[in-house]
Amino acid sequence: MPTPSDTYIQNRERIQPNQTNNYDTAHGGIVMHLMDEIGAMSAMRFAGETCVTARVESLDFRRPIPRGDIAVVEAWVYEAGRTSVKVRLRVDREDPRTGESERTSDSTFTFVAVDTEGVPLEVPDVAIETDRDRDLREQGRAAPEE
Incomplete structure (x- = not known):
């Protein structure tokens, strides 16, 4: 059975001019797209x-x-149902020159496993084997940070 640590992914993308809105900041749809992909x-x-x-x-x-800052997207599975998984997603902005960062978004996305016909498939249970797994599960279950 997979653990939260097994599913942890962190990705970075520098925000380019074609990804920004009228205020020269990342368009909300771009941020959501990054969260959905990761x-x-x-x-x-x-x-x-x-x-x-x-x-x-x-x-x-x-x-x-x-624009020019880095979107740091973190994702990990912390719960599973019969065919679905809950993934906690957090986004920070990071200054590429200083490394200074701050949280910009936090959410939970639910995904369903499907076959090639789009029929839902069963998923395994989440295994908790380490302190890191317990921490990730608890962070996933916690309310989003304000």
Whole structure:
């Protein structure tokens, strides 16, 4: 059975001019796209199957990500149902010159494992084997940071 640590992914993308809005900050749709992609990778690593987005919970854009800064996206599976997995997603903006960072978004996405016909498939249970696994599970279950 896979663990939260097995599914943990962190990805970075520098925000380019074509990804920004009128305020020269990352367009919300771009941030959500990055979260969806990294979340799906984490879900697929867990399920061993193709996973599709089924639900996005309470996605707030608390701080902007300026053009030229880096969007740091973290994702990990912390719970599983019969055919679905819950993935916690956090986004920070990072200054590429100083490394200074701050949280910009936090959400939970639910993904469903599917076969080539789109029929839901069963997923394994989440295994908790280490302190890091316990911490990731608890962070996943916690309410989003304000």
